Amino acid sequence: MAGGGRTINVLNVAEKPSVAKAVAAILSRNQGLRVRDGRSRYNKIFEFDYAIRGQPCHMLMTSVTGHLMELDFEDRYRKWHSCDPADLYQAPVRKIVPEDKMDIKRTLDEEARRCQWLVLWLDCDREGENIAFEVIEVCRAVNHHLVLRRARFSALIDREIHQAVQNLVDPNQWFADAVDARQEIDLRIGASFTRFQTMLLKDRFCIDSATEDRNLVLSYGPCQFPTLGFIVERYWEIQAHEPEEFWTINFTHRSDEGIATFNWMRGHLFDYTCAVIIYEMCVQEPTATVTKVRQQEKLKYPPYPLSTIELEKRASRYFRMSSEQTMKVAEDLYQAGFISYPRTETDCFSVRTDLHAMVQEQQGHPVWGSYAQRLLDPGTGLWRNPSGGGHDDKAHPPIHPTSFLLGNQDGVKTTILYELVVRHFLACVSQPAVGAETTVEIDVAGELFSASGRVILARNYLDVYRFESWGGSVIPSYAVGQQFIPTTLTLDSGVTRPPLLSEADLLSCMDKAGIGTDATMHDHIKKLLDRFYATKDANTRFSPTNLGEALVMGYDDMGYELWKPNLRSTMEYDMKEVSIGNKSKAEVLANCLQQMKACFLDARVNKVKLLEAMSIFFERSNADEHHAAGEIVRQCGNCLESNMDGKFMVGCMAFPQCRNAVWLPGSVSEAIVTSNICNSCNPGPVYLIQFKFRRHEIPPGFDVNHWVSVVTESLHMQSGCIGGCDETLRQLIEICGTGSRNPGGRGATTTSNNVRQSDTRQRACIYCQQTGHSSGDCPSQFSGSRNAHSHGPNLQSGESSIPCTSCGTPCVLRIANTANNRGRKFYSCQSQECNFFLWEDDINNGTRGRSIPRGSASNPGRRGGRGRGGQTGGRGADTTFVSATGDPLSGRRCYVCGDPSHFANACPNRGT
């Protein structure tokens, strides 16, 4: 890029208008700088001449406003009912410029055509790099010959900017790839789960939100859900917490010099008798002897320079402003030029920053102007170069005032937030407060007590940072050996009580777990309120709503950590790997999406957990009448128990004692039990079922919608019957088999499979007495992934053999050796082809055996101390579980008080 010659046109693009303006001003030194409008009213175009390494350039400097493009599914997948949500894991996606960014794109189109170089001035983080590639895509489309260069800068400071433009580098594809991967994963997970849970729950329950029910969306997102998780988890901790009364002894002493409060050095005791005995000893011998007097100088340091999260936390703590409101006000202040860029992770100033100039700006302020003057006066010794918190996003400095604002100009919130920014900045460059601390220890009847007092010797930064105080109480002076009698000696009680999560706590949790960015954390919090997942009280404390709690509970009962931050943390780790070239984008995408799809499919199989959790808090709606899992189809011929279990089988509710089952064709995609009764099948009543089949899995000539015409008293109804009269159903079972256990899963029952199945069709299965499969393949016995033995409980020893209840091969009784189930006996099949597994004690509880799920703990994780009911769940192939009684709530008890007679929603103690 070196060398003189003809002037070339260089298109420069920054991430936001303010950066374009600042860079243009610095490079042009405000000499010959022209400004004109582009197609977008916000994004001006600056023009000036500049030489890059001796090459004369005509510079055109413009900007985008953040991302120029959006990722979305192709049109045919965008409607909610256009496809199965599971398809969204492989549905084609594309990046397009949305309508509201088209004017920026037009500007780039026009300007790029007449330029030879494109210099990218996007923020120097991963998102910035990704935006750089969006700009490249747009510009290259109209000008293939553009030379692409990237300017790297970490602050809008003269030297930094000149250095950046003289040392242009290549854009970093890895950084951009990491963001591409994140976008795609977020989109696919978010859309699939949101559609799934909204369509599953919205119409089945009377969710009394403030919104019009029609627009209710039960969204899922990899940031919003862990944020909700933090709130629910704390709420559960509070519910599980048993308030404990404790006792403590307090001792005060008043003298001419003042009063000292001595704290018991044991802190507090939970044992009342013990506390009383000690207290009585003190009362009988109340003379205190001073055993130790210690004096120390203590420093209290000012806070680090202000990052976004810290601004939000402090505004919440000091002014009870929501993080969302804080960011809105900060944005206004930034736009008006009063404070620096408000979205920054950086909490240390660059050594090149002219801090003195910033302080000088504040000298004229009527309230803190005199403090600023003192700071600048070397004679006061008040100045101190600020220390840093060790965070630097390499894109923006800490938030600081950029120009002088006299209060009360733009409403109260603006003024107080500006005041916080200024006072915080002035505090950062000030000396710490200095205090003299005195600690006195006394002995009363062998018990030790201590009191401390503090005298502030120099307030320093505390003079300007009025939001912080340093509790300075003065205590009388004491000497070792001195004796005195207490003024008061009391035995006091207290109760342990964990607090709800405040907004500042929540931000800390998110920050720690890497949920969201400084620019989006407040959005995630707001989203929880908008979606009616959580509420915030006047003290900025968060509680989950019934809806929020039910959703988290549902996933938790499945044993998934979809509501915990781990998923996001893992993703963040992978993104980091992509951004440094250790992993490829394709590899991370394939891996993550495969896992998430498996998780999604599993969650859908276990959707009954979500339904159960919702039914704890919400009434079922009328629309639910024909949709619920566990509907009765007919009386069981063997034992008079009955149940419509899941989509694919009609099984007896008395399983495993009774194994009577009717299996439906594998090509069934929907099965809804109607309230209509078959007129011909006996013994009745047999409720009719509306079937829908997958087109490509049934032969031509069969309708995907299968209803048998039945004339009832008042209407002409069409439904399928499992009572034996339904010829179409019988034929489809003959042709397609009962496919729930096909290794290929959905769609595997093809013509070629029928050849294999025709061999087994003639023999009746020993379990369900049906033809169409072998006993070893009987779908009435639960199965999921094969070869999963290695994931079962750790084996200690083989015990006596019994017949396997799944595939017929011998099964052994074993003893678990895991932390949660040590010593518990279970049956597991010896066959490598079968992964049947059943706890011995669950047989009596009525819980079914199940397959050991791949890659999962043998016993889903449980929250401690919530008095939850027995284990009724598990995972199987295309089936759902109910408890022995058919009551999904059996065995549960109230989370609040533990009483089995009611649930938390009806608990008289709830909310106290």
Add this chain to the structure above:
DNA sequence: GCAAGGTC
């Protein structure tokens, strides 16, 4: 009607 990330 869905995510999270930029930004006005």
